[in-house]
Amino acid sequence: MELSRQRVWTIAEFQAFVALPENNERLFELINGEIVEKIPGRTSNSFLAMKLDRKVYPFCVQHNIPCYTSGGDGAYVIRGEVAAPDFAFKTTPMSDEYPDPVAPLWAVEIVSPTDKAINIRNKRSIYIAAGILYWEIYPDLQRVDVYAPGQPMSTVGTDGTLDGGAVLPGFALAVKDLFTD
Numbered sequence: 001m002e003l004s005r006q007r008v009w010t011i012a013e014f015q016a017f018v019a020l021p022e023n024n025e026r027l028f029e030l031i032n033g034e035i036v037e038k039i040p041g042r043t044s045n046s047f048l049a050m051k052l053d054r055k056v057y058p059f060c061v062q063h064n065i066p067c068y069t070s071g072g073d074g075a076y077v078i079r080g081e082v083a084a085p086d087f088a089f090k091t092t093p094m095s096d097e098y099p100d101p102v103a104p105l106w107a108v109e110i111v112s113p114t115d116k117a118i119n120i121r122n123k124r125s126i127y128i129a130a131g132i133l134y135w136e137i138y139p140d141l142q143r144v145d146v147y148a149p150g151q152p153m154s155t156v157g158t159d160g161t162l163d164g165g166a167v168l169p170g171f172a173l174a175v176k177d178l179f180t181d
Contacts, residue, residue, distance in 0.1 A: 008033035014082060015098065027073060030082035031122045038072070038084055045110040046072065048137060048178055049087040052108065056089060059164075059171050066091040075099035081126050086110045086137075089167070105167045106133040113140065133167045142179045 009017070014030045017023065027038040053069050060067030068090050075084040077099050088104035095101060107127050111120060120136065124147065127134035134147040144156045148165045156162055156175050164171030 041112045078103040108135045110137045
């Protein structure tokens, strides 16, 4: 199958495309009906996602909250699209299906200089339309843009604190903890 920018791909066609042998080691998303290859990012960005997971999981255990998280290789069907956030959280078990048919409750994208602004905007629109708590982390600026359902976007800098909102009530994280070792 050949990628075409004019073509609108279905989930079934997307699944067939990613199952091709030549795509075995590659990661794709289906954004606005277009197949987009997700390029590997900086290891420092992956480290941020792992730091977030190391804060979320113990909080869930302490508060007896079901906790299932994934990193950038975890792809989800979200309102007919397929997105692979850098960090995702949900309270239902992960699926062996590809992509996972149950969307996360919270998604995080860690924005690199190599990310295309249009791709970030398109993914943001998908998360917001689905009512998913969404954070965009900007490591170079040391800030986090928060899109919580039903609330205006807010930007939190290194002096601020992030919270889990309605998704993870009581969870708090100082932004500076994300950016310091």
